Amino acid sequence: MSQRLSKNTFKTRNPIKESNNTCVTKINIFLVGSRKVGKTSLIFRYATNMYSETYFPTIGVDTKVVEVETHDRKRVAVTFWDTPGDDAVRQSSNKELYSRASGFLVLYDVNNVESYNAVYDWMRLIENNALENAQVVVIGNKTDLRDPNNPVITKDDGVHMASCYNAKFMETSVCTQKNVNKTIKRMVTNICNEK
Numbered sequence: 001m002s003q004r005l006s007k008n009t010f011k012t013r014n015p016i017k018e019s020n021n022t023c024v025t026k027i028n029i030f031l032v033g034s035r036k037v038g039k040t041s042l043i044f045r046y047a048t049n050m051y052s053e054t055y056f057p058t059i060g061v062d063t064k065v066v067e068v069e070t071h072d073r074k075r076v077a078v079t080f081w082d083t084p085g086d087d088a089v090r091q092s093s094n095k096e097l098y099s100r101a102s103g104f105l106v107l108y109d110v111n112n113v114e115s116y117n118a119v120y121d122w123m124r125l126i127e128n129n130a131l132e133n134a135q136v137v138v139i140g141n142k143t144d145l146r147d148p149n150n151p152v153i154t155k156d157d158g159v160h161m162a163s164c165y166n167a168k169f170m171e172t173s174v175c176t177q178k179n180v181n182k183t184i185k186r187m188v189t190n191i192c193n194e195k
């Protein structure tokens with residue numbers, strides 16, 4: 001569904017209120033990756049099941065709290081930390097902030113080589129600043145735009161990239177919703193099983 005909504009002000013399908021104590025577990029997941037790879041859209045899609053073609057660059061770190069149900073039906077309050085994908089953020093290291101994360105979603109655009117190469121920088125930042133047991137999922141997004149006859153970044157490229165860092169890998173299309181729910185549910189389930 002394509003809707004013209006501001007992703008920066010969206011209301012979630014299942015927002016968590018401060019006073020809601022029904023979620024036993026609370027975790028933080030950071031979204032990182034170059035500009036325009038689809039970080040904000042991914043959370044918007046997951047939380048509201050909607051998609052907007054309009055681009056609103058994220059300015060500063062934006063947090064959204066969303067309830068996720070794990071495979072074993074545990075309800076988890078996940079704070080998604082949606083970061084801006086500019087170079088200044090990539091080059092800065094923030095141990096205090098990164099050490100709060102139970103997991104990282106590292107996105108690139110499968111049609112954009114720069115965003116794929118930038119994943120190496122994000123991974124270095126995570127290695128240097130995050131907790132050792134933080135779960136990392138590398139995501140190749142925008143597969144709906146990939147030309148099957150002349151792909152810019154193939155699935156194998158993504159698998160290779162992720163395996164270099166012992167990270168998990170998924171390809172998604174936020175536009176068609178391919179693998180969006182699956183990726184988040186699986187990641188949250190894995191994090192909770194390790195706790």
Ligand SMILES: Nc1nc2c(ncn2[C@@H]2O[C@H](COP(=O)(O)OP(=O)(O)OP(=O)(O)O)[C@@H](O)[C@H]2O)c(=O)[nH]1
Nearest residue numbers: 035036037038039040041053058085142173174175
């Ligand atoms: N075709 C297609 N477009 C997408 C997809 N995901 C996101 N987009 C579009 O890509 C643009 C950028 O998406 P955002 O979610 O704002 O990207 P971002 O990574 O949050 O960007 P910054 O906040 O600047 O770091 C928007 O116009 C989205 O509609 C996808 O899977 N397919």
Ligand SMILES: [Mg+2]
Nearest residue numbers: 039040057058
């Ligand atoms: Mg954004």
